[in-house]
Amino acid sequence: MVGHSFMGAAHSQAWRVAPRFFDLPLRPVMAVVCGRDRARTEAAAVRLGWAHAETDWKALLDRDDVQVVDICTPGDTHAEIAVAALEAGKHVLCEKPLANSVLEAQVMADAAERAAEQGVRAMVGFTYRRVPAISLARDLVAQGRLGRIHHVRAQYLQDWIVDPAAPLSWRLQKEKAGSGALGDIGAHIVDAAQFILGDTIHEVSGTLQTFVTERPLAAEHAGLSGTASSAGTGPVTVDDAALFLARFTGGALGTFEATRFANGRKNAIRIEINGSAGSLAFDFEDMNVLHFFDGTEDAGVAGFRRIVVTEPQHPYVDAWWPAGHGLGYEHAFTHQAVDLVRAIAADTDPTPTFADGLQVQRVLAAVEDSSASRTWHAV
Template sequence: MADGTPRLRVGMVGYAFMGAAHSHAWRNAHRFFDLPLTPELTAIAGRNEAAVSAAAERLGWNSVETDWRRLLERDDIDLIDICTPGDTHPQIAIAALEAGKHVLCEKPLANSVAEAERMTDAANAAAANRVFAMCGFTYRRVPALSLARRFVEEGRLGEIRHVRAQYLQDWLSDENAPLTWRLDKSKAGSGALGDIGAHVIDLAQWVTGSDIVGLSAIVNTFVTERPVGGDMVGLGGTGSSDAEKGPVTVDDAAAFTARFDNGSIGVFEATRFALGRKNTIRLEVNGSKGSIAFDFEDMNELEYYDGTEDAEVQGFRRIIVTDPAHPYVANWWPAGHGLGYEHGFTHQVVDLVRDIAAGVQPRPSFDDALQVQRVLAAVENSADARSAWQTIQ
């Protein structure tokens, strides 16, 4: 680069919703943060040449491939960013790591525990040669949630007792919304459980610093078939009630109770049928000395209750997480000028680039993502067994 900073040359697979979000982050991270490596949008891959070429032009990529394998053969690419459906993650990630490329892989890590274990083994082998892999649980990088974790680490909440976690959307509430890959178990692995439930599972474990060790669950599919076709490739969209219909093979909603390895208990819910909720992520943690509460609909705020204060002044405190003292915020706007959804992806790039340059394992690692995968599998197993308790090992 002109300033002498070495480059981190990126090849990305996929170019839809997540591809656009990741592209924005790769383009902008070094413009707001001082990075030891400057990301370069070297190549983007997709099977449809016309579509991927248009995406490259729109999103700022330098070149195009129609086969992701070509990215691995190129010596001008250092990292592979995987933004494709879950059924493709193992093959791409393992091959990339074996080719000596760093990997950023979208969540959930895979469609099964066995696949996630193979990916984790490959990541651990690669790490011995300073080739690193990270899973994209992006909400960890929301400043308010990073602050919540800091409060737990500092002991402000005391002994953790309760966790409540919800991820609520409504884009499938219309029974005529068309059938897409997200509703096909062979491609997506699961429905609301893996697509959005994985996020709150990861957040709950990360914020509290504790793993889920057992659970009892229920899942449900409200609409069992949907119109085939339509141009919806991600979220939203409306089909026709007269169109040919195909089966929905994933869950629409999942709920479970859980026990953590620190002795606390949790309640979890994930649904794409919460009419009126577009992208609601709620996390509340209660401890012996205090509590935190977060809602992504107010993503620049964290509620904090200090139970050690005098009774006459106790109450939840609304912290506006936009001060330079808060995680990541000093590199953005003046205090009070909020951040948005896209900033979490930029922070993810910042942390990943810095860790790669330092030779440090980025987090969440594939080991972290494997733990989430085991929880997802336990939820499905528990639901299949009619709410039998599942132990996670």
């Protein structure tokens, strides 16, 4: 694994837990974690359960005990690491968004396609697909329970940089992160909506906004909650909020909102889908529940049904706890690891593929172009 901060901890938890709860055809072994700072990486290896520590990711490519490279680094490093790993014959799991540009994502998708011909697999980490309630939503849409889809409403709301004194971090610098709320959290709801519908966005009209344009410089190595230094301020070069309209290939209309300025909202992901025969609604703040409206029922008794998605027949749930004992944020990462291991063992491409990640990257780029030109843009 390359990178050991927030996502590195989540991925490590997944690799530790997956073979202990799921019957896997291959058993993951946590061989080595890589970071830039020797002392911090060695401490992370001990804390997170990795056998060895490296400070140069290129060293991983020559190690015989590494068959999978898990990339949990800022977006500006994804393409170089992923392409090199695939060309070295290593399977790759790469955090989202896939890259910082469509060009980089295209290079990565091309490399993944070439690698697949040699049995080497690649997956992009749109983890919310693995929340059982979201997987159930996709199943209901695929079964035709909603009929023809008319509307998609999706929000991802956070508030971690509302305070203007919050320090500048890599997530607020375009050269490292690619974009702000749009790519960091907007990418998740784009993928989730397309996943649930089994459809893609083909046209967007959007606007981006940066509310705080200068922030205190962060102390060295500061992350999401790093402390500010006394070295002055630096420019914020990404968006704080992104809003856009979307048209899906199948005819549905979508409204999307991603912001890190929704005061009081910590990690609120909300998706509602309206079709000719019914509706679905999901809120990550109540992540074990899916609301379903069956429009074919008699109007006298019809209403939204609250489905607690913890039954053994629900996606992934049978490996965990008795019905009614809810899952949490970390479980979706475990499901991601499980799906990747099973795909590698079956010699099939896992999903979402790098091609799926490229498609999301094209949506993000179209939103940026639309915001700049104030016109609709094709994806």
